[in-house]
Amino acid sequence: MSVVVAVGVVVMGLVQAAPSPVPGALDPRITSIMRKPDYRHARWGLFQQNPATGTVTQDRYADQFFIPGSTAKLVSVSGTWHTLGSAHRFATPVHAVGQRHGSTLKGNLDLVAQGDLTLGGRTRRDGTVAFTTIDHTYANSIPGATLTPQDPLAGIHHLARQVHDAGIRRVDGDVVVDARLFRPDPALNPTPTPLIVNDNLIDLLTYPGAEAGAPAGLEWRPKVAPYHVTSAVRTVAAGKPSDITVSSSPDGTRIRLSGTIAAGSAPVLRVSAVKDPNAFGRTALIEALKRAGVEVRAKEIGPNPAGKLPKSYRGAPAVARYTSPRYSEYAELIFKVSHNLGANLGICLMATSTGSPDCENGFPVLASFLDRAHIDRKAVQLADGRGGNPADRTTPRALAQILTYWQHTRDAGLFRTSLPVLGVDGTLADSCRSCPSRGKVFAKTGTVAGGDALNDRLAVGAETAAGYLETRPGHFDVFFAGVNGASTPNARINGVLATGNDVADIAAHLQQQAAAGRS
Missing domain, CATH: 3.50.80.20 (D-Ala-D-Ala carboxypeptidase C, peptidase S13)
Incomplete structure (x- = not known):
């Protein structure tokens, strides 16, 4: 096994080529976050794109698999939303x-x-x-x-x-x-x-x-x-x-x-x-x-x-x-608080839409939606709806494709505002509450963490965010920012929360950088 250092990121695995050139320079505030000791052995992914023009402004490991955590809910809830319709009532x-x-x-x-x-x-x-x-x-x-x-x-x-x-x-x-x-x-x-x-x-x-x-x-x-x-x-x-x-x-x-x-x-x-x-x-x-x-x-x-x-x-x-x-209200609940039961329920509801009582039959329905939405299905691996199965993986670009899909539908605004809003509500309520990006980042967050008994600390398998950055009034870029393989200095949950704040801060810096460039 070899260790390859690329753009300040340590990647454990076979020797591989350096990632594709980064289309835009990173804000120094972002690189300073990525260089913290907690991320010494971690891998960061970034992707940012204007869905109207297709212009990519950030691309860092955009086509490699990441443990998504609850950003996988963007996939499962999208499938359920499309299958049932936003106005569906039970x-x-x-x-x-x-x-x-x-x-x-x-x-x-x-x-x-x-x-x-x-x-x-x-x-x-x-x-x-x-x-x-x-x-x-x-x-x-x-x-x-x-x-x-x-x-x-x-x-x-x-x-x-x-x-x-x-x-x-x-x-x-x-x-x-x-x-x-x-x-x-x-x-x-x-x-x-x-x-x-x-x-x-x-x-x-x-x-x-x-x-x-x-x-x-x-x-x-x-x-x-x-x-x-x-x-x-x-x-x-x-x-x-x-x-x-x-x-x-x-x-x-x-x-x-x-x-x-x-x-x-x-x-x-x-x-x-x-x-x-x-x-x-x-x-x-x-x-x-x-x-x-x-x-x-x-x-x-x-x-x-x-x-x-x-x-x-x-x-x-x-x-x-x-x-x-309406189902859109339930989707908002699932997104805002990262409601695991509701996300898994969507898999079963997609199955019942075909008349099947077997929840596993919801996955072909989800696959069909991804294909019709022109989302690279091979860039997504899911074994549940919540993003908690060890097999779950997504690429940053695949999540961006889902977000782009919704931007071209009549439910674009409804879908976007159902996501946590930076500094305002949901899992982003307590991040960046007084920064310039407050209310301008709409993103699903994800966390996968567990105990590292060997070192008496918490291991953060994944801390991710994917959603929309308001670059100017009424205009939104799609983005992904996330890290896999971080660690915290101790075994307390506060270390995981700090990692989440770092990812939220990166999203804020991406928004500010994009807004400054397009003002």
């Missing part, structure tokens, strides 16, 4: 299967899951989907995660009230979740399910006590039987670290928190997985029906009785229906 019905006798249904209520990502649990009154800077799905790995204020059971409550409004007051039968839309595929991690309530998570919010030694306070949601949460978290002196861990029973219904939280600190959010989303959703609906004034004879706690599902719903009227926001 309509989740409840069918009355049986005979009506006045206000009594002698039969079952079947909730037919449609792959709705949030089922009303994040929907604002204006129909948009709420998100926070650090999403609750990352609460166990990234500090500072917070909750949206919406009721995670909002869609379930909506369905229950509609059943009541349809005149049903008693169900002499069962409540069943029909999850036959697609089969959960464990190769997609996190694994999508046709019915998703609160991202299939229980939220656990711990508050410090009034003084050191006091028990911590606890709030949790959504409260659905038989889930039960206990806490042994104690308050420690102000300034000491908060360290809270979560454990659960094998079925996930008994959850326990332990550890410490510092007096005077902000609440600390943790999450625990719902192990059986169908049983969880069934119980949640039975409980909601009872609150809405509909009595259900069946026991609320227990496995989902899928064996009672009919072959079809012909002759079984829909007595309730929850309709989601």
Whole structure:
């Protein structure tokens, strides 16, 4: 094996030719970032192009594979967006299967899951989907995660009230979740399910006590039987670290928190997985029906009785229906917070568009989209939708091709603004908040990091960003900036966040350089 040094980048591998000449000189601020000690053994990639003229202004390893991290979501979400359409809405019905006798249904209520990502649990009154800077799905790995204020059971409550409004007051039968839309595929991690309530998570919010030694306070949601949460978290002196861990029973219904939280600190959010989303959703609906004034004879706690599902719903009227926001709202959620479950769900939804319940059949749909969009499919490797599989790879140019494709569609503005905006929102909210490029960089970010036990530090397999640079009002270049093979000086997450800030700063410098050259 040989080490080849090219333009300040160390490349481990076979001796190879130097990269193609860089079309434009790099801003010195960018080269100073690339030369930091954390990147001594890393490889940087850059690409920048005017999609209107095709002019390339930066080209650094643009045709070599990089670990993309979550910039791979640009590929999967694009395929889902194209397949479903930006205006697509998921309509989740409840069918009355049986005979009506006045206000009594002698039969079952079947909730037919449609792959709705949030089922009303994040929907604002204006129909948009709420998100926070650090999403609750990352609460166990990234500090500072917070909750949206919406009721995670909002869609379930909506369905229950509609059943009541349809005149049903008693169900002499069962409540069943029909999850036959697609089969959960464990190769997609996190694994999508046709019915998703609160991202299939229980939220656990711990508050410090009034003084050191006091028990911590606890709030949790959504409260659905038989889930039960206990806490042994104690308050420690102000300034000491908060360290809270979560454990659960094998079925996930008994959850326990332990550890410490510092007096005077902000609440600390943790999450625990719902192990059986169908049983969880069934119980949640039975409980909601009872609150809405509909009595259900069946026991609320227990496995989902899928064996009672009919072959079809012909002759079984829909007595309730929850309709989601537009898919573009879900795409924005996926992009802004890097929502892994939602990105993987898109693979399954592309499969169902062909009538297949096998999520793996979503990949041919995605491949067909890439071909029609004139994107070099051989320059993309994907085994999931989120960008978390070890096999996932993309070239900078391939991502730029996807971004260019959207610039030539009627959804160009909608797609662009669905990405995190530098210094404003999403995963770029806390970067470059007061720099000249604030609000002028729209980009999906990606991170792949893990422990380096040998050196007691974190290894950053990838830190990437790809999106649009506003070079002048209404004009945008497409770009990629990313590094593979970085490391941090210690084993704390702050080192990874610093790498992310470096990539964001490079994007800002590219934007400023381009804007200065075209002003």
